[in-house]
Amino acid sequence: MMSGIAFMGKHSFKDFGYTISPDKEIGIAEKQKNLITVPFSNSSYDFSELYGSQTYSPRSLTYPINIVNEGNPSRNALISARTRLLNWLANSPGKQPLLDDDYPGYYFLAELDQGASFHDDWRTGILTANFTAYPFMIGTRPEGNDIWDEFNFELDVAQQVRFDVNSSLSVNLLNVGTPDVIPEIVTSSGMFLRKGNTTLEVPTGRNKSDDFTLESGDNMITITGTGTIEFVYYKEML
Structure with a gap:
């Protein structure tokens, strides 16, 4: 079975038959620093954890999805496939669990709010989906499980x-x-x-x-x- 992503109850390969390009990018969240520089000095103080633990910026997820319609290699079929994929990925009420088969045991809490781009050669195309996600991968099973x-x-x-x-x-x-x-x-x-x-x-x-x-x-x-x-x-x- 080809790897892919699951989102909003559907899987990119199992339900649509499309593969994910190896050029996908799983961004890494960065620490949000609050540095105060001391005047007339090379010193600075870090207040990032003043009100609790260290905070992180959202992480970005980029998935290029390969669209190949072998049974109907027409321009209309390609556009229909693009529309179907966009409606699947963009129609989420805020951030939802996104499972990447390459990261078993975890999910990303993500939303397609950075938009998408589409490039094609009339018969095949690549839909690049850009997600914004919660900074951390979340375990799919609670701690203490015995599986x-x-x-x-x-x-x-x-x-x-x-x-x-x-x-x-x-x-x-x-x-x-x-x-x-x-x-x-x-x-x-x-x-x-x-x-x-x-x-x-x-x-x-x-x-x-x-x-x-x-x-x-x-x-x-x-x-x-x-x-x-x-x-x-x-x-x-x-």
């Missing part, structure tokens, strides 16, 4: 994210990604979480709080209560 055949020994980590708590329990959650992530917290009863100087009261059910994040690396958490608790989050990589 061994998909485990990446270079990037993944085996860890427990669901715990039985009886009065009090200290756990360490590892965020192997680059940015901070906000986990969904699923509990069978009300509990309290303490992480550093932050204390969060978590009611029964599924909850999220902007005040409770997992930084890149180790996250030591003390859980107080009785019942089961699970942390649902996905790694995000550059």
